Amino acid sequence: MQIKRLVALLILLNTWASYGQLNSSVQKVDVLIVGAGASGTMAGIQSARLGAKTLLIDEGPWLGGMLTSAGVSAIDGNHQLHSGLWNEFRQHLYDHYGGPKAVKTGWVSNVLFEPSVGQQILRRMVSAEKELQVWHNCRLSWIKKEEQGWSVFITDGTQEVELYTKVLIDGTELGDVAKEAGVPYRIGMDRRAETGEEIASESGNDIIQDLTYVAVLQDFGTGTDKTIARPENYDPSPFICTCAGRCDADTVEATLWECDFMMNYGELPNQKYMINWPIYGNDYYLNLIELSAKERQKELEKAKWFTRCYVYYLQTELGYKNIGIAENEFPTEDGLPLIPYHRESRRIKGEVLFTVNDLARPFEQNDPLYRTGVAVGDYPIDHHHAAYHGNEELPDIHFYPVPSYSLPMGTLLPAEVEDLIVAEKSISVTNIVNGTTRLQPVCILNGQAAGAIAAIAVREACKPGEVSVRQVQSELLKAGAYLMPYCDVQPNEKEFAAIQRIGATGILKGEGKNVGWQNLTLFHPDSVLIVEAIANGLEDLGIHSVVRSAGESFSLKETISLLKEIQKTQGKKRLNKKAVEAYWAELAYGAFNEDAMVSRRQFAALLDHFCDPFHYWEVDIKGHVLPSKKH
Incomplete structure (x- = not known):
């Protein structure tokens, strides 16, 4: 088995060497991304698709970070947000x-x-982009801020290359580039008084979430014995309550599942199993954020050892000896993933701080950050602290109920450092919010947003912080991305983009709901439009006369009158009924009856087409309508 694994490792290393190495002939790039994780890889793809000359570097040989290199290949959330x-x-x-x-x-x-x-899929996606290069097995040595952009020094351990980049993106697992660039940041739990979150810690601390060294196992068939060597100092006691029937369940707060059901938790295709089990499993507490690379590696050996102990427990104590470490899954000598699963990292101090209040009640905040959304998420706020000694003293924030949400653009932009964008788990959110923004789809999408911001900044010859919110959102919409987390309007529906744009103006707002594990925000597209649904949003724009005189529901005739009122405010030539009738027919909405009540879907489509409030009323990074456009 070891010979097979070594041969596979040598073949893969040869492949990677030809795919990406330091190239001293490359001296300038538009966008440099450090860290080819879930965010960094997608940032590279999006940046390149918008025409920016983009370079992606990573310390390891794989793309994808937690998706692949860390083995967390069971996607959490966003199943309804395509x-x-x-x-x-x-x-x-x-x-x-x-x-x-x-x-x-x-x-x-x-x-x-x-x-x-x-990993193979991501490599194909990356290879399809002509403007994107990838260098593997190299790291950032140091960086220097220039008046415009950055000088960046990269090494593979034998040589060093100096590059110049207009925009730098931090896609690392722990926010290492942000620290090197001098960005202020937070680590651990925030003080309640600082964030205004009622469920936050009163005093704050530096405690982060548990990490996990995942294992991917494989069923080799009945009668085989794939039991690994007994780990040194093996102790089964941390694992005896990992599934039902092995310990006194009355003394355990967590639900204990039957052992076979527990194993099927992370069953992968082809009879493989992701072992990332939080209940007396292989979660492990380490806060190694501020350690050096050598110190981190030394500490991570402890997490690896703990996972090997857990695998040995599954094989010997629970009888799963036929399920062993998967062969040829990872290019590592021990068959474990290339990196651990980091649930938490540094969190920058950005242009905005996204709190649980913003997430839970987006339409009630002083700063309407939802208007600046560039990524969406719907997973619960899921914190892992069971492995921390003294976890019983920590705030109970496990699965705090929230709706689905939009991640504000300002969370990716450092407040004090220019020409830098931060993605992955180091964005400007609170410790509590990190419990949901850390998940794979949100990191994929915040990476896509980072790539869009960077490419637009290059194209417009401006700083990332000067890029128009609406311009970024428009590019993301073209790429099929959501701005608002409305799961009841799909991208293949003809009104999708219009509803996303109108939702981002706040003229029509959704309804947030938490139903068990499901976090939803619903637009209710086919409900009849009522006055109360649009009054506040329009008054924010200085439009109120028609709304105040209308009845409870809104007719097509009243809609046309309102569209004319908005166009008058905008200084546009006022539309006529024939134009509305023609567009109504184009949308295949049926008979054109002015007395009929309009639905929210129909209203959003008409408002977007004839008045385009999304582009007309620009917003700042905190979601407020810019003075130059507000009347």
Whole structure:
């Protein structure tokens, strides 16, 4: 088995060497991304698609970070939010395995896949982009801020190359570039008084979430024995409550599942199993954010050892000796993933701070950050702290109920450092919010947004912080991404883009709901429009006369009158009924009856087409209508 693994490793290393190495002939790029994780890879693809000359570097040989290199190949959330590059990646998985049912192999997720397959898909996606280069097995040595852009020094351990980049993107797992660039940041739990979050810690601390060294196992068949060597100082006691029937369940707060059901939690295609089990499993507490690379590696050996102990426990104490470490899944000597699963990192101090208040009640905040949304998420606020000694003293924020949400653009932009964009898990959110923004689809999508911001900044010859919110959102919409987390209006519907734009203005707002594990925001597209639904949003723009005189519901005749009122405010030539009638027919809405009540879908489509408030009323990074446009 070891010989087979070594041969596979040598073949793969040869492949990677030809794919990406330091190239001293490359001296200037438009966009440099450090860290080819879930965010960094997608940032590179989006940046290149918008025409920016883009370079992506990573310390390891794989693309994808937690999706692949860390083995967390069971996607959490966004199953109903088919947004942008997340949807594109998922469709490639469907195509590879044979459709949605073929990847719903474990009960924890709707999309599970082999990490090696995810890596192959990402490599094909990246290779298709002519403006994107990738250098593997190299790292950032140091950086220097220039008046415009950055001088960046990259090494592979034997040589060093100096590059100049107009925009730098931090796609690292722990926010290392942000620190090197001098960006202020937070680590651990925030003080309640600082964030205004009622469920936050009163005093704050530097405690982060547990990490996990995942294992991917494989069923080698009945009668085989794939038991690994007994780990040194092996102790089964941390794992005895990992499934039902092994300990006194009355003393355990967590639900204990039957052992076979627990194993099926992360079942992958082809009889493989992702071992990333939080209940007396292989979660491990380490806060190594501020350690050096050598110190981190030394500490991570402890997490690896703990996972090997857990695998040995599954094989010996629970009888799963036929399920061993998967062969040829990862190019590592021990068969474990290339990197650990980091749930938390540094969190920059950005142009905005996204709190649980903004997330839970987006339409009630002083700063309407939802108007600046560039990524969406719907997973619960999921914190892992069971492995921390003293976790019983920490705030209980596990699965705090929230709706689905839009991630504000300002979370990716450092407040004090220019020409830098930060993605992955180091964005400007609170510790509590990180419990949901850390998940794979949100990191994929914040990476896509980072790439869009960077490419537009290059194209417009401006700083990332000067890029128009609406311009970024428009590019993301063209790429099939969501701005607002409305799961009841799909991208294949003809009004999708219009509803996304109108939603981002706040003229029509959705309804946030938490239903068990499901976090939703609903637009209710086919409900009849009522006055109360649009009054506040229009008054923010200085438009109120028609709304105040209308009845409870809104007729097509009243809609036309309102559109004329808005166009008058905008200084546009006022439309006539024939134009509305023609567009109504184009949308195939049926008979044109002025007395009929309009639906929210129909109103959004008409308002977007004839008045285009999304582009007319620009917003700043905090979502406020800019003075130059507000009347």
